[in-house]
Amino acid sequence: PHYSRTSSQPAAMAEAATAAATPLLPGLLDDVFIWEILVRLDPKSLLRCRAVRRAWRRATSTRRFLLAHHARQPAFPIADGDQLVLGVHLHDILAFDLRAAAKAHLHTVARLDQDFYLEASCDGLLVLSTFAKGGSGCCISICNPVTREHASLAGPPWDFTAFGMYLHRPTGEYRLLLQRGSNRDSPEEQIDCYVFPLGSDQPPRYIGWPDMESVVFNLPIQLRDNLHWYPYYHLSESEQLQSEGKPVIVFDTVAESFRQMHAPIVPTKSYLFEMDDTIGIYCNDGDKNTVSIWVLQNYESEVWDLKYRIRLPVEEIRGQFEGCNDYRDVNLWDVDVVSGDGGVLLLVSFGRWVLHIDTDGKLIDSFYSGLLGLRIYECRLKQSLVQHAFFPALEGYVVNASPFI
Template sequence: MASSSPGQTGCYVRPLGSDQPPRYIGWLEMVKVLCIEISALIRDSLHWFLLEDRKHVLVFDTTTESFRHMRAPIVPGGSDPGLFEMDGTLGIDCHNDAMEIVTIWVLQDYESEVGDIKYRIKLPVGEIRDKFRDDGERWGLGVGVLSGDGDVLLLLNFRGWLLQVDSDGKLIESFDCGHRDLQIYEYRLKQSLVQHTFFPALKSYAGSALPLI
């Protein structure tokens, strides 16, 4: 989607690899707040949690090129929920105001929009703060979720360290990232065995490079 075109503001679609100009498909006022939000691709549809509304998920069907709403779970606290794909359905994660508990809600029945809390993970706050010598009055971190094989793994950004915490709340691994200002996003690169025709057309394409989609 693009936000503007000469003389017309709205939503646009441009197929991957196409040399055609973006095609206008309409406009929704709520789309304005999505410019910096992360979407989750599930069942050929893009999903955004509407932060201003906090009651709905906006869905864009890439096949019919149409928008619709889904009911969202009640998100506790003031955290910004993250969306991710889990076993072919929608997952939503959030944390409490104290950033000590991560709750993961999963849509059990996608079509009827029926979901439930699948995980409530208590973070090993004391262990993390002791290990990395954090004695400040306030505790904060960035949280991301990886899913696979019916389970989840939390990625935590804490003072330049990338931490892995399992669904039981156990700290299983830590990586020193040189105290860089890390940002955890829900986007994941997926390697493809298909040699897409548009890759060689890219100026920066290297013939020996692995194709990623």
């Protein structure tokens, strides 16, 4: 028999009405299930839930939900390192989960088929760089480790380097902060700075340079719509340990301008880190046996407090690892400070090992990473499933393909 198009409409409408009336999870209000349960899941668990029922996928795919889900995610310290598997070089990007309930502290969030340098982290997105073929300039790319999206900036290898990424709230654009050297008006090299909106077909826009001598920027710490750096200078090792009152460099991401913030008198080689709703500065003494930590108590008045001075359990560490393959690297350890569980922890890394040390100087945990050249960064990764319109506009945009493995 022949059925007209109009005769099928009531059936379709009835099916849609039935689906709308069916709860996402029997016995629980949809709002409670979505906004109290699903929104709290980690990205991997949420993706599994999406595969269970089509209605769950619809409910968790809206931009409103994805933004709320991202806001609920913890911000993990980031690390990276390399390994060889059956002769194949792999580059791992990792997150430290320092919560007490975590079964495994170190999670691989992305495995890549080539070496990258981490340049910035913003809203679940990572800015990566690698040397261009032939060694001329560098190639800058953006990736989302959760959605496995990756794209490069268009054009030939730049003489630019990226040293920040931010959401420009007045326009809603994600923008890169770029730098390159210049000999403009001075015998000393100046730093020229540019802004580049992701997805734009225009060249980077020149915005001037910070009022400072030539410096090296670590990864920025973002707070209150500002990017912060404690830069270090091209100095000898002895000069880096001298205490000076160098300022924190601040970039206002709304006005897109630089200013300076008062900092405590610390060795030139010191580092910023993110701590809850404020920032801290830490430094080591000459033999790396003592770590001093300052915390910014008042952002507006730029008041700092020496919060901790931690003596590392040097003899305990040497005694515990004597005889292991990485013992020769014990004296070459790096110390990083991260916030967790309302306080701070020290991460001491050497060889392929990472140690956790508390503010009393007690060794509380250690684990074997299995990675070569492990680097721990002061910035954080807050994972996100949010889709961004700029990605398809970038060169070589791929999903779930190389460089991801």
